[in-house]
Amino acid sequence: MIEDGVISAANNVNSPMLADLATQGRVYALQGDVDARGISSKVADNIKLVDYAGFVDLVVEHGTAVSWV
DSSP states (O other), X not given: OXXXXXXXXXXXXXXXXXXXXHHHSOEEEEHHXXXXXXXXXXXXXXXXXXXXXXXXXXXXXXXXXXXXX
């Protein structure tokens, strides 16, 4: 997740689709965007935080990044 999408990473967000997605694979959120929105302490346990270098590694490893607006 990036930009405002990281708000979905908060524990108090009820998202059945996100919960289902997390059971199928890893879900990542960009640490800088989480920090900028002040929700670092509220990120759900099934969301892995990555820094910018980690984000680049994921893009290189997987080749495709999907962003919805």
